[in-house]
Structures are given as C-alpha cells and as structure tokens.
Amino acid sequence: MKLYIQNMVCLCCKMTVAAELKKMGLAYSGLELGEVHLTNPITKKEKTLLKRTLHDYGLELMEDKKAILVEKIVALIISMIHDSEELPTMNFSVFLTNQLNQDYHTLSTLFSQTKGVTIEHFIILHKIERVKELIMYDELSLTEISYKLDYSSVAHLSNQFKKVTGLTPTFFKNIKNKKRIPLESL
Template sequence: MLIYIKYMVSSRCKMVVRQELQKLGLHYANVDLGTVEILENITDLQREQLHKNLKVFGLELLDDKRKIIIEKIKSVIIEMIHYSEEMPKVNYSDYISEKLGYDYTYLANTFSEVKGITIQQYIILHKIERVKELLLYDEVNLTEISYMLHYSSVSHLSNQFKKVTGLTPSFFKKLKEKRKGNLEDL
C-alpha cells in the first residue's frame, strides 16, 4: 500500500517518518520523495494515529490526489536543484514527467491550477534560492554557478536573479560581506 506524506526531502524527515511507522508496527519497503510504501494494509486507526504523530513534526498525510501530485512535483524540483550533484541533461519537463510517470501537460496544468504559478516559475524561484546559497558559501564564482544550474550565460542568470530578488548577484554578495563585517565588529 502506498501512502503520501508531505515533507521535505531530507534525511531528518525520512528518519522521523520511519520512526513513526515503526512505533505503529508498520513495515515499509521505501520512504522517498514524499511517498511511503507500506508492506501491509493500514487500518483507519493506524492512519489516524500516523496523521496525528506526523503533524507534531510539521508533516502532513495527504489524501487529495491533486495535492499529492503537487507535492511530488515540488519534491522532484527541490531534489533536482538543491540536492543533486548535477542538473539533468534533458529538459526539465521531460525529467519531471519521466520521474513521476505522468504526461507533462497534465502535471503543468494541475500545478498551475493549484499553486497559481507555473512549474517553470517554481523552478526559477528555486534556482535563484540555490544561487543565493552558493553565493553565500563563496566556494564558486558566478560563472561556475551559471554553468552548474544550466543558465545559458552569466548575464541570463544575473537578469533572472535581479528580476526575482530586485538585487544583482554581486550586490547580494556584498550585502552578505557587509553583514559579516558588522557581526565581527561586535
């Protein structure tokens, strides 16, 4: 039996889900991308208890098919941008469609109807968050970031960054350095 849980793709969340399943005596085959494959049928009482236990940790058991699809799309995008060593070499639409086993048009329409933004806009927002992280870590330069995140050029990345944040990447980085300097003065 497959159940769906809304959670971020992180080892801590996976650990919490596994612990809560074990507390209820439920055996699972897989905990991944917001889904849990339970090896036996889950009773209504177990489902309700699992729902309550997960809620304490800010995790949500999902029953609505559209919400489940949205969470799967979000998880694939977050994993792809924030946790993968390398971005996919195929179009994002093909990657997401292949990963989830649904037609991309169906996924895109469902996502837009429920979230009010397109999948592409969601991807851009997460790419910009990733750019911010990489700028703050200061381990790679803007050219390398542009290459890592498959931007066509540094200029394209900079324009998109400014459109989303209102700042240029270099100004954003200077703000970080200024804050760091202020903290050291304390």
C-alpha cells in the first residue's frame, strides 16, 4: 500500500517518518521523498493516528490525486537538484514527463494552480538554494558550480542568482551571516 506525504522534502523528514512508522509498528518496504510503501494495509484507526502524528511535524498525509501529483513533481525536482550529483542531460520538462508519464502542459498547469508559481520558477528557486549551499561549502569554484547545475555560463548563474537574491554570488560568498531558505518554504 502506498501513502503520499506532503512537505516531505529532506532526509530529516524521511527519518522522522521512518521513526514514527516504527513506533506505530507499521512495516514498510520503501521510503522516498513524498511517499512510503507499506508492506501491509493500514486500518482506518492507524491512518488517523498517522495523519495526526505527521501533522505535528508539519507533514500531511494526502489523499487528493491532484495534490499527490503536485507533491511527486516537488519531490522529483528536489531530488534532482539537491540529491543527485549531476542534473539530467534532458530538459526538465522532458524529465518530468518521462518520470510521471503525464503531458507536461497538464503537469505545468496543475502545478501553477496549486503552488501559485510555475515549475520553471520553482526549479530556479531550488537551483539558487543549491548554489548557496555549494558556495557555503567553499569546495567548488563558481565555474564548477555553474557546470554542476547546468548553467550555460558563470554569467548566466550570476544573473539568475542576483535576480532571485538581490546579491551577486561573490558578495554572498563574502558575507558572514549567509541565509538559506528551508526547502519546505520554497
């Protein structure tokens, strides 16, 4: 049985869900961003308790098919940008279409209606957060970061960074109190 969980955007969220499932004695065979595969069916009472418990952590058990699809898009984008070593070589629209087996126009329209932002802008916001993270680690040059995140050039990365943050990447690198936005707030 598959359950879908909204706002599950990081490793800590996955660990929290795993711990709560274990406390409740619910066995699972898979746990990904936004979804869990239970090995056995769940009772109505267990589902209500799980729903309440997850809510305490800012997570929501979802049942609406459209909301589930939007969360799948979010999880794919987050996983693609924050968890993978390299971005896919294909367009994001093609990647999402292939992964979700849905028409991109349908995905895009539903996402925009639900989130109030386009998929493209959502991807840009996440790429900029990833750039901030990589700048803070101070292990890669801006050229390496731009290549890693599939920007056409450092200038392209810098322009997009400044448009979103109001700062240049170099200025951001030199400030003392670097501020990042939690992924669930994007």
